Amino acid sequence: MPFRIGIDLVEIKRFKDIAKKTRFLENNFTEKELKDCEKKQAESLAGRFAAKEAVRKTISENIAFNRVEIFNKKNGAPQVNFLDKNIKKKYKSEISITHTKHLSQAICLTEIL
Template structure:
């Protein structure tokens, strides 16, 4: 497979400790998952992961994309999967990692 482009983003988790901000960038499904996380730090990690991932995706395509057009869920094994306008995207790989106060996301766009 040929790599067409990559994207990455890192965020300091505490920057996203604002429910109004989180509601603006999470989809309805993502926000439902967020609300069901009981531990505050885990919930913040989740939100930071989605934010960093969406930023990395936008950087991968190098064009303006609204956060509302991107939804990141997980498959049955916990692997993040990406939807654009509710359509599964199979040629875009995503990795999200957390380390104490920071979250990083990395994307790879593959040629179809």
């Protein structure tokens, strides 16, 4: 099966202000993601947003950001969950997220099933 790679980089400081905008949060994140991001809100939201951008770059579907859920496995590794069943049947994605003081970056490897 073919693979695609996507990468994205975002500034963490943008998410300090964005974290106060309820509509943006609802349109781009699931309730579970928002709860998971409470501790390091700006950094965590930036990382998840970068991951969603990276994922969208690898699939040839127009999917809303709040239909791509990024969560952490028990070992702390980030994982992609497609909330749309049709997308879930077509793609399998693995991601990695990293942060510096000012930036969050994510890379995605997607297998087309």
